[in-house]
Amino acid sequence: MNETAMQTRHRRADALLTVALVGLNLVAFNLMLGLVRPVRVDLTEERLYSVSPATRALLESLDDTVTVIGYFSERTHPKLAPLVPQIEDTLAELAAVSGGRLAYEIVDPGADEEAEQEATGRYGVRSTPFRLASKFETGIVNAYFALVVKFGDQYVRYGFEDLIAVEPLPDGDVDVRLRNLEYDIARAVRKVTASFRGTEELFERLDRPVRLVTVISRDSLPEVFAKVPEAVREAAEELQQKAGDKFAWENLDPSDPEVEARVRQRWGTRPYTLGLFDDRPFYLHGYLEYGDQVEQLVLAGEGITAADVREAILASLRRRVPGYLTTVGLVTPEPDFPPQVMQQLAMQGRLPPPEFEELRTRLEADYAVKRVDLASDEGVPADVDILVVLRPQNLAERAVYNLDQYLMRGGRVILCAGRFKANLFGEALSVTPVETGLDDWLGHFGVKIEKTLVLDDRNQALPIPVRRMTPFGVIRTWELAPYPYLIDVRDDGIVQREIAARVEEVGIYWGSPVVVEPPEDAGFQVIELLRSSERSWTDDEPSRAESVSYAVPEEGTEPHLLAVALAGTFESAWAGKEPPARSEETTDEAAEVPLERSPETRLVVIGNAEFLSDFVGRMLGPVDGSFFEQNLAWMQNLIDWMTLDNSLLGIRARGGAVRRLARLEPQEEFRIELVNYVAALLTLLAAGAVFAWRRRLESLRWQEVAVRRESDR
Known part of the structure; x- marks a missing residue:
């Protein structure tokens, strides 16, 4: 056998032995890892793949088990199939963190008739038709892709459109990913547990x-208010039965001069009068004390019942206890479209689309x-915790008065x-x-929204329609x-970071300075x-x-x-004044007495409403849809901040911000490119040198072996 054949045989034997040893080591390593609990390391800057502290605290605070049911069909759209294992992994991690307080199960309704009946009949889960196209088949498949979070008889349902985000890709395809599963589950858990609590538990949670x-x-109450004392007594006694020693009621008689002086000094209480109809002074005031916090109740109203008093007290207490649902009142403008657009909609039998519907849905x-x-005439309902007024236009005096009195009651106002209003119809902008x-x-509080527009050199791009002549005709494109x-x-323009949380940027469109x-x-x-940037000005x-x-x-x-x-605290703009007249349908206008001072509350003034407009969001969506998403997230965070409920602020906008790369200077770009080329060339040269050196050593070794064998002969 010649030397070359012998060398080849030895190399093959060494290679086979190496492959066998590597394979055996991999098998042994996998068997060993199977006995070890999996360990994950989250290397993302924002810890996007780790359970947030807010979610941990929420799950650990549960008193009973919350169940999450995932309804997923095995035969589904190929874009949705990879998301099911991700959902299952997230649920498993949340269940582990909760210490058994959160349970989950994954069900295929298509394979279980009883589960399908429960999904559709009890929870309202419906299958969704998806179009499938492959080299083997083409058709429509009805698949389930939904989550149900339940606690007792309360539940929250998420369909596939609530769980996923779809983004178009440059090649015409789409990228389908989970939107923010941790936040969706956390908010559902909070909602179902809060809805399940009764009045007794509300008082139990008070510290x-x-x-x-x-x-x-x-003795001196006007006839119109004669039934109010009995309504207060009935409501107070009912709450005392449910609350035990957590609720107390005391009525003070202001006919005693000492009592009158004491309440005037403590709360600034002054008597009411009915003006021209009855100039006799009377007291009809209510104060709810919770520690060092005091909130005034509206008792001087027409038709006050025990239910009104009870609901007002419970609504106030819910604002003090974290975890209960907050009631948000929305004041939106009437649709304002050109006459020709309104006429077209009327001919089609369609209603004008609402402008702030996406905000309401969120x-x-x-x-x-x-x-x-x-x-x-009734003003803002008593159960409204926060009032959001969107683009008010020519508000009547009665509307401004109702807004003022809501603030005086301790309501929060945004x-x-x-x-200015942007009109977006067709390709025109005005x-x-x-x-x-x-x-x-607003001037009564020292606030003024200037009648001017703010412009900023740090801005967002606007899509401009452009018509181009081509050999095939006119084509409309966007620049x-x-x-x-x-x-x-962004950056230092977002002054209060605790409100923004993970919201990295907010878009203000055609805004005015405050x-x-x-x-x-x-x-x-x-x-x-x-705040706008330093390179901003007005026009x-x-x-x-x-x-x-x-x-x-x-x-x-x-x-x-x-x-x-x-x-x-705020002083009413109607302090010492007569309230505006009610509508002609109201029979007794003299029964209304304005509140003159508010308890501790908050008023937010934003010199813009277009940043929440659906129309503007759709127009700018193809450019950078995350701006509108971030605007909505910032608004939700602001509402939570208004109620001092910051539990979910940090995870609502988690991963939603656009993480832009910093722009490089031309010299730095050239330097990085040169380093890449030189590093690649040096790596190839080094690899070639090492390979040549090893070949030479191998050749010398075999030459020595051949010489030794020749000498042995």
Whole structure:
């Protein structure tokens, strides 16, 4: 046998032995790992794949087991199939973290008739038709892709459209991923557990007793209020039975001069009068004391019943206990479309689409949402915890009065009151001024929304329609152009990071600056929320907003306040005044007595409403849809901050921000490119040198072996 054949045989034997040893080691390593608990390491900056502390605290606070049922069909759309293992992994991790307080099961309704009946009949889960196309088959398949979170008889259902996010790809395909499963499950757990609690548990969760103090002049009450004392007594006794020693009620008789002086000194209580109809003074006041917090109850109202008093007390207590659902009242403008558009919709038998529907839908996932008519004689309902007023236009005096009295009752108010409205119809864009009707009322607190537009060099691109002539005819395309009226608020522009949490940017569109000069004796503090960048300026000519061309002024650029919060006590704009007249349908207008001072509460003023508009969000969606998502998340965080409920702020916008790469200078780009080329070349040269060196050593070794064998002969 020649030397070459012998070398080849030895090399083959060594290679086979190496492969066999590596294979055996891999098998042994896998067997060993099978006995070890899996360990994961989350290397992402925001810990996106780890259970957040807020979710841990929520799950650990559960008193009983919450069950999550996943309804997933084995035969489903190929884009959805990879998501099911991800959901199962997340549920397994949440169950482990909860210590047995969260259980889950995965069910295929298509393979279990009883499970399908329960899914459709009890929880309202429906299958969704998906189109399938492959080299083996083409057709429609009805598949289940849903989650149900249940606690007792309460449940929350998520369909596939609630769980996934779809993003178009440049090649025409789409990327389907889970939206934010941890947050969806956490908010569902909070919602079902809160809905299951009764009045007794509400008082049990209070960390201190509640005391209701009423100041009522029984002998001098007007006839219209004669039944109120009995209503208060009935409501108070019912709550005392359920709350035990957690609730106490005391009525003070102001006919005693000492009592009258004491309540006036403690709460600033002053008697009411009915004006021209009856000038006799009387007291009809209620105060709910919770520790050092005091909230005034409205008792001087027409038709007050025991249910009204009880609901007002419970609504106040729910605001004090974390974890209970918050009721958000929405005030939205009527659809404002051109006459020709309204005519077309009428001919088609369709209603005008609402402009802030996406916000309402998002809020309904976490809060109880109800629409509020500020102009109604009844005003804002007592169960509304936070009132969100979107783009108020020419509010009547009665509507402003109802807003004022809601604030005086301790209600929280968020005003999205821009001075300009963007009109987006077809390919046209115009900006028109808006009169809010709130100038005098806001001026009473030292707040003014300027009648001008804020422009910023740090902005979002605007899609511009462009028509191009081609050999095949006219083709409409879109070009992106920097547009200073679409302000990108980020970094130091988001002043309150505890509100923004993980929201990295907020878009303010055609906004107006907010100026605050509070009175010297103001009982509230000013908290800045959003500011434009240092390269921003103002322009009071809205017609220039129709053009995308701009130049940053050499002088006059500075940050402008875009959103502000006022926290503290407020004096009513109707203090010492007669309330506005009610509608003609109301028979007794004299029975209304304005509240003159609020308890501790909050008022937020944002010089913009377009940043929450569905129309604007759809227009800018193809450019950067995350701006609208971030705007909605920031608004939800703001509502939680208004109620001091920060439990889920950190995970709502988790992973939702666009993580842009920092722009490199040309010199740095060239240096990085040169390093890549040189590093690749040096690596190849080093590998070639090592390979040649090893070949030479191998050749020398075999030469020595051949010489030795030759000498042995």
